[in-house]
Amino acid sequence: MSFQSVDLTRTGETVTLTLVTKKGTLGPGFWREMPAVLRELSGARAVVLRGQELFSAGLDLHATGPQILPVLGDEAGFTALVAEMHAAIEGLAALPVPVIAAVHGWCIGAGLELIAAADIRLCSADARFSLPEVRLGITADLGGLQRLPPLIGQGRAAHLALTGEPIDAATAERWGLVTEVHATPEALFARAQALAEGLAALPxxxxxxxxxxxxxxxxxxxxxxxxxxxxxxxxxxxxxxxxxxx
Missing domain, CATH: 1.10.287 (Helix Hairpins)
Structure with missing residues (x-):
């Protein structure tokens, strides 16, 4: 099966999921397709999640905004709309195999909440991470506020979420958001693939x-x-x- 927003590539028993939307923005197509993408992973022993020109510029507000505006103030309607996004991220987290996020360039908002659902996070030296929802009048609601504190500590999660300020790759490694920083995206992707293949060989x-x-x-x-x-x-x-x- 082919998808519009995610490219799925198998190499042996590993699968690479590449976000192929413009600048990795996560619009309605991505959220709609992800459950089917995850069903296509049957037989995979490890998964790599990555972007193209960057990892992700976050939620595509231009495409998603028209869906959100009519349900503002309608708690049931808003909850139903966001449930599709939750299903995509929670489905990734629930995969029974290791998921490796390989981040280069920007990883913003919903993109950061997406990688928080991975098991291992690696990045290249050019990576930047931010959770800027408060600056847009939004409380992050796709799992970042729940998953980031156990990963990086309550104080650091609060710093990211309350200020909306970005952090660089070195800070992300120091805080424990990522476990390795590689010099270039090419080195990052090679390491992620090698790690996935190593994991796929384990029981x-x-x-x-x-x-x-x-x-x-x-x-x-x-x-x-x-x-x-x-x-x-x-x-x-x-x-x-x-x-x-x-």
Whole structure:
């Protein structure tokens, strides 16, 4: 299946999703297509998410604004409209395989909320990140205010969200938003692909269980029990025997 806003490329057991909308703006087409895009990932063992000339300029307000204006003040109507956007981001977060966000250039607003739903975030030295919704009279409502505090800390998340000021790649790495900064976009994409291929070679049930336990949000004891229960159900005797032979 082909899509207008996302290019899907398979390389072995990895899939690269490239945002192909103008400047990576996330308009109605992107939100509408994403559930189908995610269904096309069956069989993938790792996913790379990236942009073209930049990662993302955020929500396409010119295209989305006409949909938003009629439902302002109508809580039910507004909630229904945003539900489609939530489904796209929550669906990405819910994938049972690792998702690597490879960010170059600007990553703004909804783009930042999108990469917060990934498991691993890498960037190139030219990357810039911002959550500028407050400057537009908006409270960010696509998951950034929920996912960023555990990633970078409450204070740093508040700084991003309340000021709307951008941060550069070095600051993003220092804050823990990304784990690696690469000199060029080309080096970034090569590293993301190599990392995806390395992850795809690992036991899939172990990766899925690790991702579930990391993201389940359970209290400490319950999370421990969840990890033990997952291993009890899914630990591979073949993988364990192979590891003991090494």
């Amino acid at each position: 899939p049930r172990a990766l899925e269980g690790t991702k579930r336990v990391l993201n389940d949000g359970l209290p400490h004891r319950q999370s421990l029990d969840s990890a033990v229960a997952w291993n009890a159900r899914h630990m591979s005797a073949e993988a364990l025997t192979g590891a003991l032979r090494k």
